[in-house]
Amino acid sequence: MGKRQLDADGFVAEALKAFDEAVSLMEIEVPEAGRSLIQGWLGFFTAWKGRRVAGFDEPRELAAKLIADSFAAALVPGLCGACKGVDLGSGNGWPGLALKALELCGHVSLLDSRAGACEFLRGFVESTRLSGVEVLQERAEQAGQDEGFRERYTLAVSRAMAAPGIALELCSGLVAPGGKVVLWVGPEQEVPRSGPGLDAIGLKLKTEIPYTLPWDMGSRLLAVYNKVQPLDRKYPRRYAAIRKKPLI
Numbered sequence: 001m002g003k004r005q006l007d008a009d010g011f012v013a014e015a016l017k018a019f020d021e022a023v024s025l026m027e028i029e030v031p032e033a034g035r036s037l038i039q040g041w042l043g044f045f046t047a048w049k050g051r052r053v054a055g056f057d058e059p060r061e062l063a064a065k066l067i068a069d070s071f072a073a074a075l076v077p078g079l080c081g082a083c084k085g086v087d088l089g090s091g092n093g094w095p096g097l098a099l100k101a102l103e104l105c106g107h108v109s110l111l112d113s114r115a116g117a118c119e120f121l122r123g124f125v126e127s128t129r130l131s132g133v134e135v136l137q138e139r140a141e142q143a144g145q146d147e148g149f150r151e152r153y154t155l156a157v158s159r160a161m162a163a164p165g166i167a168l169e170l171c172s173g174l175v176a177p178g179g180k181v182v183l184w185v186g187p188e189q190e191v192p193r194s195g196p197g198l199d200a201i202g203l204k205l206k207t208e209i210p211y212t213l214p215w216d217m218g219s220r221l222l223a224v225y226n227k228v229q230p231l232d233r234k235y236p237r238r239y240a241a242i243r244k245k246p247l248i
Helices: 008-025 032-047 059-075 096-101 115-128 164-172 196-200 239-244
Strands: 083-088 105-112 133-137 153-159 175-185 203-212 219-227
Touching (some): 059 096, 059 175, 059 219, 083 096, 153 164
Parallel strands (some): 105 133
Antiparallel strands (some): 203 219
16 A cells, blocks of 8 residues: 555554564664654655655555665664765665664765755755754765865765766765765676776775565665775766766
C-alpha cells in the first residue's frame, strides 16, 4: 500500500517500523535521537506538496531502499563524531542525514544545485529545528573551487548522483587531505580502484564494503577512499568537461 493509499500517520508508522526491522537485520544500531530525526523526515515527506523528492511511494520500500540503505554509512570503520560532512547531490537529504542521525558528523552540509530539492531540504531543517545541518544550493564543481568550501570537509558522501569516476572528482574538491570519500556504488557500476586518474585527484581506495538490503531488495557496495594529498587547482573541472573526458 503506497503513500497515496495510506493516511499520513499510517504511512509514517509503517515506514518507521520497516526501517527498524531493516537496520536490525543489517546489524546497525541507531541512536534514539537519530530515530526521531527519521520520524520527523517521514512526517515532513508525507505532508510535502512540492516536487517529488523520492522514487519510492511504498513505505517498506522507501524505508529499506532509501533510508536504511543510507545508514550503511555505519559500516565504514574509522568515522567519528567530530567529522564535518558534506552530501553531494543530496536531493531528499539521504545519505547526508544518516551521518547526523548516526552521530558520525557534528556538522553536515546537504549540497544540491536544484532549487526544488533545496526547498524541500530547507523546509525540513527549519520545521524540525534540526541543528548542525545546513542546505547549500550550489553546483558541486563550483563549490569545490570556492575557498569557503574547497577542501574544508573531513568526509564527503555521494549516493546516485553520478557515475563513480565523476562523483570522485567532485568529492575531492570538497574533502581536505586526511579526509575520506564514501560512495554508494550500484550493482551495475564498477569501483575505481587505482590508476593515474585517482592519483591526479589525490584519492586512494581504502576499502570496499559489500552489504545486502533485507527482503531481497538488492546487494550494495560502499567504496571508501582516503584523500592523501591536496588537490591541484585545476580540479574539479567544469561538469561538462568531467563528463566529456572523465579522469577515471
